[in-house]
Amino acid sequence: MEMHEFIPIDIFCSRHGVETSFVNSLQEFGLIEISLHNEMECIPISQILHAEKLIRLHNELAINLEGMDAISNLLERIHQMQTRIVALENRLLFYEPSA
Amino acid sequence: MSFIDYYEVLGINKKATEDDIKKAYRKLARKLHPDLNPNDKDANKKFQQINEANEVLSDPLKRKKYDQYGENWQHGEEFEKARQSQSRTANAGAQNFSGDFNESDFSDFFGSMFGGSGSSGRTSKAKFRGQDYNSELKLTLLEAFTTHARTLTINGKNIRLTIPAGIENGQTIKLNGYGSKGMNGGPDGDLYIRFLIENDPTFRRLANDLYRTVDIDLYTAVLGGDIIVDTMHGKIKMKVKPETQNDSKTRVKEKGFPVYKKEGSFGDLYITYHIQTPTNLTEKQKELFAELASLSK
Numbered sequence: 474m475e476m477h478e479f480i481p482i483d484i485f486c487s488r489h490g491v492e493t494s495f496v497n498s499l500q501e502f503g504l505i506e507i508s509l510h511n512e513m514e515c516i517p518i519s520q521i522l523h524a525e526k527l528i529r530l531h532n533e534l535a536i537n538l539e540g541m542d543a544i545s546n547l548l549e550r551i552h553q554m555q556t557r558i559v560a561l562e563n564r565l566l567f568y569e570p571s572a
Numbered sequence: 573m574s575f576i577d578y579y580e581v582l583g584i585n586k587k588a589t590e591d592d593i594k595k596a597y598r599k600l601a602r603k604l605h606p607d608l609n610p611n612d613k614d615a616n617k618k619f620q621q622i623n624e625a626n627e628v629l630s631d632p633l634k635r636k637k638y639d640q641y642g643e644n645w646q647h648g649e650e651f652e653k654a655r656q657s658q659s660r661t662a663n664a665g666a667q668n669f670s671g672d673f674n675e676s677d678f679s680d681f682f683g684s685m686f687g688g689s690g691s692s693g694r695t696s697k698a699k700f701r702g703q704d705y706n707s708e709l710k711l712t713l714l715e716a717f718t719t720h721a722r723t724l725t726i727n728g729k730n731i732r733l734t735i736p737a738g739i740e741n742g743q744t745i746k747l748n749g750y751g752s753k754g755m756n757g758g759p760d761g762d763l764y765i766r767f768l769i770e771n772d773p774t775f776r777r778l779a780n781d782l783y784r785t786v787d788i789d790l791y792t793a794v795l796g797g798d799i800i801v802d803t804m805h806g807k808i809k810m811k812v813k814p815e816t817q818n819d820s821k822t823r824v825k826e827k828g829f830p831v832y833k834k835e836g837s838f839g840d841l842y843i844t845y846h847i848q849t850p851t852n853l854t855e856k857q858k859e860l861f862a863e864l865a866s867l868s869k
Contacts, residue, residue: 522748526607529607529759530608534601548608548610552610559741559742560779563777564778564779567777
């Protein structure tokens with residue numbers, strides 16, 4: 474993969490005002506992925522929004538790592554359920570257009 | 573513009589200590605934070621209200637002013653000017669209570685009471701993520717069939733959006749950072765666009781499959797033959813099998829709806845045959861049908 478698909482952890486941490494150890498803890502909890510590129514620890518671009526959300530939850534709501542893990546799982550389940558509801562509503566509309 | 577009871581917003585009484593305010597705010601923020609309530613307009617609105625209440629009540633100067641004027645907030649600025657003018661000689665250089673945060677995210681009431689230039693005297697401010705915006709976009713089935721660009725105007729800002737083919741009715745897409753501006757350096761909110769796809773008079777859609785009814789005449793249904801059918805991909809030639817029954821269905825592979833974000837991949841088209849019984853028969857035709865009927869007995 475190309476280097477521009479990753480952001481070095483130290484740049485990410487300085488931009489968001491968090492310690493590198495915090496980002497490493499996120500990885501240890503399986504909340505984000507970290508990979509090694511040119512001997513630098515990096516976060517994939519695809520993970521940035523998720524990582525930023527976790528930082529906000531931690532900073533603004535004082536949620537610890539266990540809490541963030543639980544919240545991430547529940548939000549994923551909500552997302553899956555919302556997708557399922559949309560699919561079921563469309564199925565209902567197909568058979569009962571006036572519903 | 574009406575008076576906002578910030579104590580009520582946070583569910584506390586007027587004697588609440590700084591610690592009580594902090595606890596009440598934290599508790600509500602955990603419940604209403606936009607990251608925990610994606611695409612929830614009510615939660616986002618309430619979150620802005622508790623932020624506003626917290627911004628005022630957690631700042632001793634703002635709280636004092638708010639408590640002092642209460643429901644007479646409309647006259648607060650006038651009272652303030654008069655009071656400052658009286659005490660100017662004795663208290664030269666005193667700061668007023670105006671805030672310097674982003675007022676656009678707060679209520680008109682807040683703007684009237686605390687808006688303007690100057691400093692609140694606070695040294696540190698919490699960063700807040702901007703409010704999310706929600707919007708709905710109507711598409712015809714034909715528009716949802718192809719990937720196309722649209723320019724939307726949201727709060728005076730033009731946003732060019734590429735809508736991928738195969739988008740579902742009710743599906744929501746998120747545009748990061750297109751919501752309201754963040755406060756005190758916080759990140760901008762997001763824009764959620766929900767797509768509403770209008771019913772089509774010819775085609776009905778179920779996930780990636782399309783359904784339509786095609787009229788065929790009795791003779792083609794009985795004897796079989798070729799027909800031309802309009803699909804969303806264009807006209808196609810189809811063979812009708814002899815002795816086709818009314819309401820029978822046939823599947824045309826990969827002539828359905830595009831699969832979302834899977835270019836070149838399509839659902840199927842299901843055709844239901846509706847057999848039209850001939851009308852205005854001639855005498856000769858009636859005789860032949862009668863003969864046919866007697867042969868069938």
